[in-house]
Amino acid sequence: MLQRPVPWPNDAKVACAITLDMDADSLVHIHHGENALTKLCTTSMLQYGPKVAIPRILDTFERYGMKQSFFIPAWCIQNYPHTVEAIVKAGHEIGFHGYIHEAPNQLSADQEQHWMGRSIEIIEKHTGQRPRGNRAPLYHMSDQTPDLLVKEGFVYDSSLMGDEVPYILKTTAGELVELPVSWATDDWPPYVHCADLDYQFQIMPPERAMEIFMAEFEALRAHPGGLWIGVWHPFVSGRLSRWMRVEKMIDYMAQTGDVWFATMEEIARHVQSVRADGSYDARVDTLPYYSENQVPTELQGKA
Numbered sequence: 001m002l003q004r005p006v007p008w009p010n011d012a013k014v015a016c017a018i019t020l021d022m023d024a025d026s027l028v029h030i031h032h033g034e035n036a037l038t039k040l041c042t043t044s045m046l047q048y049g050p051k052v053a054i055p056r057i058l059d060t061f062e063r064y065g066m067k068q069s070f071f072i073p074a075w076c077i078q079n080y081p082h083t084v085e086a087i088v089k090a091g092h093e094i095g096f097h098g099y100i101h102e103a104p105n106q107l108s109a110d111q112e113q114h115w116m117g118r119s120i121e122i123i124e125k126h127t128g129q130r131p132r133g134n135r136a137p138l139y140h141m142s143d144q145t146p147d148l149l150v151k152e153g154f155v156y157d158s159s160l161m162g163d164e165v166p167y168i169l170k171t172t173a174g175e176l177v178e179l180p181v182s183w184a185t186d187d188w189p190p191y192v193h194c195a196d197l198d199y200q201f202q203i204m205p206p207e208r209a210m211e212i213f214m215a216e217f218e219a220l221r222a223h224p225g226g227l228w229i230g231v232w233h234p235f236v237s238g239r240l241s242r243w244m245r246v247e248k249m250i251d252y253m254a255q256t257g258d259v260w261f262a263t264m265e266e267i268a269r270h271v272q273s274v275r276a277d278g279s280y281d282a283r284v285d286t287l288p289y290y291s292e293n294q295v296p297t298e299l300q301g302k303a
């Protein structure tokens, strides 16, 4: 049922990446500016990520011998340098996730280019490497983001939702591997409840949240060649009850023998290599999808 199943290493059925978007309190600042200074509860809730959850998450990954990918706004890297140092020292990948979680599609072309460049410098300074991957804050990629990523030498993006297998984004500047995500494996809908962030979902118990995440996994196991990406947040999924359930999930996934746990960079580079040796014919999306308004004048605004 997958049109273009990827031949994963060692005949694995599913490539799995547990990605952690460490937004920390960038979220309260970008949403509230000066008013953020008096929002102590939300600040504390978000600081739980770097202060409490990340050490717990790193400990789990070390015990399981796993390397994974963390997407971190550059402002967070500057404000939590020791947390980031621990992530890097453990051998995990750091990807680009905005400067302070601003939405790329709210910026002018010049602004987006400026803040991407500045963030890359900060990432390079703190991790010793330029980022290879991007996840747009809140998935708010702009129509020029793919072009900019190609020009800055990125290998992959992980902000779009167009498939269950990787595909190629082709722009006039070149190509990127897209590692697509889904709201079905994002921890925001089942867990986040915070008026200051304009999200007030009913909180689900970890067992139910995991049912949603694992439904995606089991479908991919039944139809080999796909990609399962957890888009999780340390302050959300790193809470004790939820993270205990994540460890059970990792145990289960590992014992199936069907999984390739990898960093996002490893997955993207594998896709590049099977394309290069001719063993995989990837879907290619040529961008931009549209360059002008598709709605006839008299139908505009009639949604």
Ligand SMILES: [Zn+2]
Residues within 6 Å of the ligand: 021, 023, 097, 101, 137, 138
């Ligand atoms: Zn984020």
